[in-house]
Amino acid sequence: MSTDTPPAPAAAGSSPGVPPILRLEGVVKRFGRRTILNGVSLSVARGEVVCFIGPSGTGKSTLLRCVNGLEDIQGGRILFNGQSVEAHSRRIVGVRRQIGMIFQSFNLYPHLTALENVTLVPIRIQHEPRREAEQRARELFRKVHVEQRADAYPGQMSGGEQQRVAIARALAVNPSLLMFDEPTSALDPETVGDVLAVIEDLAREGRTMLVVTHEIGFARRVCNRMVFMDEGKIVEEGPPDSMLNDPKNERTRQFLSSVLRT
Amino acid sequence: MTTGIADYAGYFLQGAAITIWISWLALLLSAVVGTIFAAAGLSSLWPLRVLATAYVETFRSIPILVLLFFCYFGLSLVFSINLSPFVAATIALTLELSSMMAVIVRAGIQSVSRGQWEAGLATGMRRWQVWRYIIMPQAIRVILPPSVGVYIAALKDSSLASIIGYVELTKTGLLVRESTGRNFQVLVVVAALYFVINYSISLVGAALEKRFQIVH
Numbered sequence: 001m002s003t004d005t006p007p008a009p010a011a012a013g014s015s016p017g018v019p020p021i022l023r024l025e026g027v028v029k030r031f032g033r034r035t036i037l038n039g040v041s042l043s044v045a046r047g048e049v050v051c052f053i054g055p056s057g058t059g060k061s062t063l064l065r066c067v068n069g070l071e072d073i074q075g076g077r078i079l080f081n082g083q084s085v086e087a088h089s090r091r092i093v094g095v096r097r098q099i100g101m102i103f104q105s106f107n108l109y110p111h112l113t114a115l116e117n118v119t120l121v122p123i124r125i126q127h128e129p130r131r132e133a134e135q136r137a138r139e140l141f142r143k144v145h146v147e148q149r150a151d152a153y154p155g156q157m158s159g160g161e162q163q164r165v166a167i168a169r170a171l172a173v174n175p176s177l178l179m180f181d182e183p184t185s186a187l188d189p190e191t192v193g194d195v196l197a198v199i200e201d202l203a204r205e206g207r208t209m210l211v212v213t214h215e216i217g218f219a220r221r222v223c224n225r226m227v228f229m230d231e232g233k234i235v236e237e238g239p240p241d242s243m244l245n246d247p248k249n250e251r252t253r254q255f256l257s258s259v260l261r262t
Numbered sequence: 263m264t265t266g267i268a269d270y271a272g273y274f275l276q277g278a279a280i281t282i283w284i285s286w287l288a289l290l291l292s293a294v295v296g297t298i299f300a301a302a303g304l305s306s307l308w309p310l311r312v313l314a315t316a317y318v319e320t321f322r323s324i325p326i327l328v329l330l331f332f333c334y335f336g337l338s339l340v341f342s343i344n345l346s347p348f349v350a351a352t353i354a355l356t357l358e359l360s361s362m363m364a365v366i367v368r369a370g371i372q373s374v375s376r377g378q379w380e381a382g383l384a385t386g387m388r389r390w391q392v393w394r395y396i397i398m399p400q401a402i403r404v405i406l407p408p409s410v411g412v413y414i415a416a417l418k419d420s421s422l423a424s425i426i427g428y429v430e431l432t433k434t435g436l437l438v439r440e441s442t443g444r445n446f447q448v449l450v451v452v453a454a455l456y457f458v459i460n461y462s463i464s465l466v467g468a469a470l471e472k473r474f475q476i477v478h
Contacts, residue, residue, distance in 0.1 A: 068384055070380055070383065070384065093386050093387075093388055094386070096383065096384055096385065096386040097385070097386030099384070100384075100385075101381075101384040101385075103377060103380070103381065103384075105377055107375075107377040107378060107380060107381035108381075109378065109381070109396055109400075110400065111399045111400050120385075120395060121385045121386065121387065124391070124395055125386070125387055125391060169385070170385070173385060173386065
């Protein structure tokens with residue numbers, strides 16, 4: 001594993017005066033009696049790449065899903081660009097248009113081609129002229145290296161190709177925040193690298209991103225800040241190198257030693 | 263040979279056209295009513311779910327002939343509502359078929375994975391837009407094949423409307439039989455016409471199914 005210098009952050013984690021793009025204050029999420037998130041507070045600056053690591057079932061994915069209101073919250077609050085995120089309000093649509101989400105299982109629309117997947121919202125919902133939307137989609141396909149697959153249906157593509165089309169779909173609405181929910185967990189090992197490379201390119205462009213991942217090496221290369229979560233709480237956070245080389249918390253140490261051993 | 267049934271070809275075709283028309287009308291109404299009850303059955307509000315279940319179970323359990331009598335004679339006797347045979351038959355068929363369509367549409371909607379909803383919502387689509395552009399186009403491929411079966415059932419069940427005097431294909435046959443006395447030939451013609459209609463619909467249905475198939 002290399003120890004390259006991480007990409008320079010476009011903005012520091014807590015630069016004074018600049019309002020954070022995302023702010024979580026004591027967020028609590030419960031499913032029935034089970035508490036999934038137990039008071040999570042976090043502030044993300046523009047241009048920051050934050051990676052979430054930790055054991056399965058500790059609420060990392062749920063945290064992302066609360067940010068764009070796919071899940072409602074039972075306590076605390078979430079501010080996106082200073083605006084309160086409320087899952088069941090009408091304004092949630094406006095918040096979601098500024099947040100691109102990439103799912104573990106891609107969730108491409110199987111009845112549409114790759115190109116139609118990417119242009120659906122720009123053409124049908126935002127009423128952009130078809131030519132412009134398609135041209136932009138093809139540019140995005142070049143960027144994620146699937147330009148030759150524009151007319152293929154999801155069922156005809158490999159998992160890695162599908163996930164890169166899903167990234168293009170998320171980018172098509174010019175989001176100011178990208179969220180990746182275990183983007184490579186459902187992929188064959190040989191296609192993981194292609195997808196990670198695309199995500200690293202996006203990080204280098206200075207995009208603001210939240211990434212839930214089990215790929216620790218990738219996380220170290222790509223992020224400015226690593227957040228270790230366990231049992232619905234943020235246990236430890238900091239720059240990736242110091243976190244990986246010198247974890248302060250006992251649970252972080254245990255987790256890292258178990259995943260880095262393999 | 264002055265009473266050959268070939269002379270009645272025009273009547274048979276007219277009867278067949280009426281049969282196709284009334285069952286088509288009932289199918290369209292059933293699709294609308296069925297979709298409403300399917301949506302109610304999937305609602306997060308329990309009274310709507312109870313209502314949907316009650317509707318489906320009630321009309322799925324009552325024979326079409328009983329519904330027909332209820333609409334034609336029952337409403338007249340109890341509420342003094344006199345419906346024409348056409349209206350009574352259309353309502354009875356719709357009640358019966360919409361309970362089947364509700365189940366079919368619901369299964370179609372449920373066949374689309376949750377992730378499709380989430381992907382649509384996450385890109386900032388409103389709920390109805392997700393329905394329109396993502397859920398329905400995928401659900402239709404599950405809904406279509408059994409719907410063809412429902413239409414064929416409607417075509418056959420509509421023959422019962424002859425009992426309340428509605429002149430569709432079967433009733434036409436009965437009338438021709440009375441005036442010609444050719445029992446067997448009339449039955450063969452009527453059966454053949456039903457077969458031609460229903461088999462054509464099966465073929466159209468198969469073609470549509472292919473058209474809507476998703477590439478895997």
